[in-house]
Amino acid sequence: MQNKICIIFNPAARGEKAKNLLTKLHSVVGKVPIKISQYPGDAEAKTEWAIEQGYDLIVAAGGDGTINEVVNGFNGREVTLGIIPLGTINVFAMELGLPRSIEKAWTMILQGNVKIIDLPKANDHPFVQLAGVGLDAKVLQVTHKDIRKTFGPLSYVFTVTKLLKEPQPLIEVRLKEGKRFFGSFLLVGNGKYYGGPFSVFPKARLDDGILDGCLFSRVSSTILLKCLFKSFFNKMPTDCEVIHFQSKQFQVSSPEEIPVELDGDFYGYTPVSFSCEPHKLKVIVPPSEKATC
Ligand SMILES: Nc1ncnc2c1ncn2[C@@H]1O[C@H](COP(=O)(O)OP(=O)(O)OP(=O)(O)O)[C@@H](O)[C@H]1O
CATH class of the missing domain: 3.40.50.10330 (Probable inorganic polyphosphate/atp-NAD kinase; domain 1)
Structure with a gap:
């Protein structure tokens, strides 16, 4: 039909x-x-x-x-x-x-050509590709609309430089599967890419029923540049500055409220619970892509 x-x-x-x-x-x-x-x-x-x-x-x-x-x-x-x-x-x-x-x-x-992919959620709010807790959400929150309009994505670089001088928050991530991690900036991916052709979650698949996390213990311009450079070539750093995890469900909390973004728009503040509904969203993809239905 x-x-x-x-x-x-x-x-x-x-x-x-x-x-x-x-x-x-x-x-x-x-x-x-x-x-x-x-x-x-x-x-x-x-x-x-x-x-x-x-x-x-x-x-x-x-x-x-x-x-x-x-x-x-x-x-x-x-x-x-x-x-x-x-x-x-x-x-x-x-x-x-x-x-x-x-x-x-x-x-x-x-x-x-329809493909059926997972539908991640922050609390009850669906998102499709990515989420961030900490730095990137704060950048979206504080970069003025007019500056964004004038300078485009470059405006975020100005804000990041300013925010990196501020004290970094403490984020606790508690996986349903049992593990606990601490850091200051969290990225969550349904797919591989973040912010452009940067493969921050190289193992992620849109239809694997799990979310990929990338938790930075601390952030600095050197760490961010290193991550961007490596992720552009499909390799995220595996050193102690970044913890990678995969999980079906996890809680993110912090002593103070930390901003959260979903798909590049400000969403709200911690605490937030991430989960993933497997095979929930039907999306049209190029005919060359294998459909999963
Ligand atoms: N009529 C409108 N006036 C102002 N903002 C709007 C209007 N309609 C929708 N929006 C907002 O526009 C924002 C930007 O939209 P969108 O993310 O699709 O574009 P983009 O930021 O250029 O793309 P991308 O996120 O892929 O870089 C969204 O936050 C959406 O809520």
Whole structure:
């Protein structure tokens, strides 16, 4: 049976440059409805509305934050996710090997090769690709929107440099499987990539039923640069500064509240519990990708 498709478009993605792509998007998708997200959180509301109207293939046209909102709008219902990557970095699209051009992404969506992947959660809040506790979440929280718009991803580098001068927090990670770790900055991955083509979780797979963690005992510009360099070549440092773990479920706590981000957007504060629902999310991938259903 043919899917009923609805597109949820975020004009604010790619530093608000995505809005210039709306006419192009209309010309590529023809009569398929495009609903425009009007404010942060609206992509989730529009997805819920679309599902109530009987649409069963919801296409997120935006970046990772838009995909996150769309998936949160699924609320456990049996619908399929399509993606037209219009964000700045598009880490999840990179993980799935999706084409970046609107035409190619649309052709792939119409081909309809579905893969079923895991759906990670922070408390009850789903995310698709990654989460961070500590430094990166704080960077997202404090980097002003106008500075982000002007300097793009470079604006985060300015903030990191400033934040590294501050005292580092203490994070405790308690795995359901029994182990306990301590550190100051935690990254959690469903897939391999973080922040671009950086393979911070080289062992991660989107459909293995587990989450990968990377806990830094402390962070400095040298440690971060070393990690970025190594992860670009698919090798994370294995020295004492970084603990790698895999787990189905774990708790993260800290003496003080520490910020948490999900898929590149600020989410809230510790304590937070991470878990992973295996084989829960249907997503359209290129025909060359082996479907798991
Ligand atoms: N109409 C809107 N006005 C302002 N912000 C919006 C609007 N609609 C959605 N948003 C917000 O835009 C933010 C950025 O979206 P998104 O993450 O998709 O783009 P991006 O940051 O360019 O991409 P990526 O995360 O892949 O680099 C999200 O936090 C989302 O909540």
